[in-house]
Amino acid sequence: MERVSVFFGHQQVLWDIDFRLYRGEFAVLLGANASGKTTLVKTLLGLIPAASGRTCLFGEPVERFKHWARIGYVPQRLTAASGVPATVEEVVTSGRAARVGLLGRYGPSDREAVARTLELVDLAQVKSSPVASLSGGQQQRVLIARALAAEPDVLILDEPVASVDLPHQEGFAKTIDALVGEGTSILMVAHSLGAVQRLVERAVVLERGRVAHDGPPIDLELEHAHHPEFGQRA
Amino acid sequence: MIRALIAGALVGMAAPAVGIYIVQRRLSLMGDGIGHVAFAGVAAGLLLGVSPIMLALAFAMAGAITIEVLRSRQRTESDIALALVFYGGIAGGVLLLGLGDVSTINLNSYLFGSVLTVSVADLWVVSAVAAFVVLVCFVLRKHLFAIAYDEEVARVSGLPVRGLNILVAVLAALAIGATAKVVGILLVASMLILPVAAVQQLTRSFRATTYASIGLGIVASIGGLVVAFYADLFPSATIVLLTILAFVATSLMSRTKLVG
Numbered sequence: 001m002e003r004v005s006v007f008f009g010h011q012q013v014l015w016d017i018d019f020r021l022y023r024g025e026f027a028v029l030l031g032a033n034a035s036g037k038t039t040l041v042k043t044l045l046g047l048i049p050a051a052s053g054r055t056c057l058f059g060e061p062v063e064r065f066k067h068w069a070r071i072g073y074v075p076q077r078l079t080a081a082s083g084v085p086a087t088v089e090e091v092v093t094s095g096r097a098a099r100v101g102l103l104g105r106y107g108p109s110d111r112e113a114v115a116r117t118l119e120l121v122d123l124a125q126v127k128s129s130p131v132a133s134l135s136g137g138q139q140q141r142v143l144i145a146r147a148l149a150a151e152p153d154v155l156i157l158d159e160p161v162a163s164v165d166l167p168h169q170e171g172f173a174k175t176i177d178a179l180v181g182e183g184t185s186i187l188m189v190a191h192s193l194g195a196v197q198r199l200v201e202r203a204v205v206l207e208r209g210r211v212a213h214d215g216p217p218i219d220l221e222l223e224h225a226h227h228p229e230f231g232q233r234a
Numbered sequence: 235m236i237r238a239l240i241a242g243a244l245v246g247m248a249a250p251a252v253g254i255y256i257v258q259r260r261l262s263l264m265g266d267g268i269g270h271v272a273f274a275g276v277a278a279g280l281l282l283g284v285s286p287i288m289l290a291l292a293f294a295m296a297g298a299i300t301i302e303v304l305r306s307r308q309r310t311e312s313d314i315a316l317a318l319v320f321y322g323g324i325a326g327g328v329l330l331l332g333l334g335d336v337s338t339i340n341l342n343s344y345l346f347g348s349v350l351t352v353s354v355a356d357l358w359v360v361s362a363v364a365a366f367v368v369l370v371c372f373v374l375r376k377h378l379f380a381i382a383y384d385e386e387v388a389r390v391s392g393l394p395v396r397g398l399n400i401l402v403a404v405l406a407a408l409a410i411g412a413t414a415k416v417v418g419i420l421l422v423a424s425m426l427i428l429p430v431a432a433v434q435q436l437t438r439s440f441r442a443t444t445y446a447s448i449g450l451g452i453v454a455s456i457g458g459l460v461v462a463f464y465a466d467l468f469p470s471a472t473i474v475l476l477t478i479l480a481f482v483a484t485s486l487m488s489r490t491k492l493v494g
Binding site (some may be wrong): 147 | 383
């Protein structure tokens, strides 16, 4: 995205953001609460319109972008956990809905991809459980699995490990490592880095809607991300 | 009575089939809103001497599309969008009724249902509508589920979210237009919502919820009609009260399951 600004009503939340995710890169987007991280991601995905600037996906303006199968998006939390019950497998499979045509049906390759993803995030044994019965961390892994089931080239994660316990964070880090190894580009919004810290190649720090730092992750302790001087120091 | 049973079963099947996507998106009031617009259609039909059920279907579809468009424009104010259409429908209907002299008996049959007076022509309309609604819901279930479960992720995954949302609204309108003949406009949304609400207390998957709610819809329609016939009651009341009874029963069952 180039020089992108976003307003909510009269309030500006993003100022002149320049950001580009490179192929095969693992970048994290850091910042305090309400610094505009989620807004940036949603603007990048065309979910929130930008007031000015240019947003492109794979070189194509987001409004005209067609190859959505190349992008996997993991939102902050499950939006509908308390609605009509659905099993883990059903939700993860729904990640592939756009890949089968409107009149199509799920085939063996869909089922294989779902089974593989469930193994990857360590949820295969609870695949027939209703999603609402899982812990917060497990639900977040369901969301990650749903995005991965579509086998995207770019994965965008909004605070994926916020409520994932430490052993599973380690598992998550391994998954990220494997995906980057396969050439998947990953942008992860995070409040804290946890187990993936060692994998981070690039950190972008947002501060009150502006990019305060963009580069290698120097001193990426969480306290620094919160520190008002962080942008200048880094 | 045979025609009533067939119409009841068809409606009992079609209403929850689309209702489940409305419950999932927490738009339960949308059914009522569409029903109120259908009321304006009935009033227009009675005034102009045109088939009220056909006009109800047409008005309901227009209302449903309006709700969906308003909802997508102003993301956060879907309740206001509903209220506009909801009251606009009633006010428009009352206005139209005031223009002509429509007998209250005729009007009552649409407000409270008149399944026992279903004509052969009505039955054809109800059958066609029910078959269409069930077929589309079945074929598109994967996509409708993905959207109902998470609209933003569905949009990012490339699904035509807006088009499919409008389609669901139209399907709901069709189901409501057809259901209005059976349970009446005032109770119409209950057939979309209550069977789903009742069975989801016991089911674990979306798939099971879909089939079980359709099953309950059919059983409640036929059961309600039979009870009404023998006890000489209004079928609309017995059908809806039976689904509420089912809801109470499943609530108790799920509670005891948790305790035990």
